Amino acid sequence: MRFGFDPANNIRDLAGNTLTGTMSSPLIHIDNTGPSAAAITPVNPGYWPNPNGPTNDTVVRFTVQFNEPVMNFGLDDVLITQTGTVTHTNTSVLPATGPASTYTVRFSGITGIGTLSMSVDTTGDIVDRVGNPIESSVTSLSVIFLEDTDAPYCTAIYPTTSSPTNDNTVYFAVAFSEPVYDFDGTDLLFSKSGTVGFTTATVSPTTGVIPTDAYTVAVHGVTGDGRLWFRVDTDGDVKDTFHNPLQSSVVGDQLTIDNTPPAILFNGPDPVSTSDGPVEYTVIYDDLHFDTTSITLSAADITVLNVGKAAPTVVVSGTAPNQRLVTISDLAGSDIGAGEVAIQVTRVGTAYDLAGNTAPISGESDPFTVEEGMPLAWWPLAIALMLAAALVFTWRRERRAGER
Known part of the structure; x- marks a missing residue:
């Protein structure tokens, strides 16, 4: 509430001058309503499964929240309800003096099985700042006390x-x-x-x-x-x-x-020497946890080293769980020339393991030798054929000599 002077007033001083100007009083609060304990809440120490336990704690705290600052809240104003065999030895209230809107009530020395709850006495001497007595109070949740000796x-x-x-x-x-x-x-x-x-x-x-x-x-x-x-x-x-x-x-x-990618190994070549092929390599993916469905190796992933412009034919075949067969042919028709030739897998990701590790680019395989004309591997057969021909020739000559 405020009050002031009406500008249209007839207030005059002794000389007859009329009062001028305006003025209002400070705001005056009129409060005839008593306070109330609006909320009383058990303080969960952080390990209760519910807001009210259960627990076997020997100390429990309640937060008492008033709707406005109050004074004279003390031990005599705490109404305690205990059930079962629950008892306690001490009660304290903080802060010890008011006015305050929030107080903490602490119960200690708690034993027994049952419940404990509290409310605020509305017939005591609790008042707000202007002296209005407390009018009402809620009752807290009942904290449940149990005895449990079963270890988790x-x-x-x-x-x-x-x-x-x-x-x-x-x-x-x-x-x-x-x-x-x-x-x-x-x-x-x-x-x-x-x-x-x-x-x-x-x-x-x-x-x-x-x-x-x-x-x-x-x-x-x-x-x-x-x-x-x-x-x-x-x-x-x-x-x-x-x-x-x-x-x-x-x-x-x-x-x-598993942080190790599959290793790429080569078994071969077979044969080790040729003039035209085919030459075969077995590409093996070596991994403890290999994904047998993951191989995507193709001829485009195989590089034949030491090849000129005209490359030989490369074919990848097979469906084995962790390997593929690489066949190299048409060497005579390529620009590969005579000498040693190796192969290499040159694409990352031709397979992977069950942990998701990707197969890398491989190293070079063991080489095979490209021969001009008859490959070395055929020489034993050629020598055998020549020896056989010589024996036949000698036999025929001796036979003719005997017939004479």
Whole structure:
């Protein structure tokens, strides 16, 4: 409320001068409504599965929210309802003096099984700043108290990343027998084989809420080849909502890490010498986790080294799981000339493994020799034929001499 003087007034001073100008008073608040305790909420310490427990904590706090600042809120104004065998030994209120809109009520020395709730006494001496007495109060949720001595345990650990993998970050699912908290990367005991390494591991609740019985473990900076697995440390911080420590843990399923691409090997040549061909090589993809459906090798991927303008004919054939047959022919009609000739796979990605590693460009194969005229491989047969012809000639000559 404000008040002031009406400009059309008849106020005059002793000399008869009329009052001029305007003026308003400061704003005056009129408050005849008493305050109320609008919300009373148990303070979840972070590991209760619900806003009101259950728990076996010996200390519980409630936040009392008034709709305006009040004074004189103290221990005598706290109305406590306890059920079952629940009891407590001490109660405190902060802040100790007002006015304040928010107070914290702390109960300690709690024992027993049952519930505890509270409200604010509306017949006490709580008043707002202008002296209006409290009018109403809500009642809090009832905090549930139980006794639980059953320790949690880790029931399953398995990779959710497909195996084998070459991912830099891999993921595992971890399941517990009941909701737990204080589970983080320091509670993981890792095992590795081969050359596997990693940088860090992080833990997050699968449901997004802690405590929970399901967590996701992310392992970052994964390198090398081999296997990776872990278990949960029973000497760590993991505990259930009743503070029982972790009792046991399974050993997790193993994830295969593969960062090595398939190697390309050559078996051959066959024959090692020819004048025209065909010459065969077997191209073999060597990998522990080879994807047998992935080979896309074609004649265009094969480079015949030491070839001039006219190249020989190259054919790729076969359907074996991890190899293909390369046949080189028409050498005599090409510009390849005499000498040693090798082949090479010159396209990246002619195959890959199950982890997604791509086959690289190969090295050079062992060479074969292109001969001018009759290839060396045929000389034994030619010599044998010439010896046979000589023997026949000698036999005929001796026979004719005998007939004379």
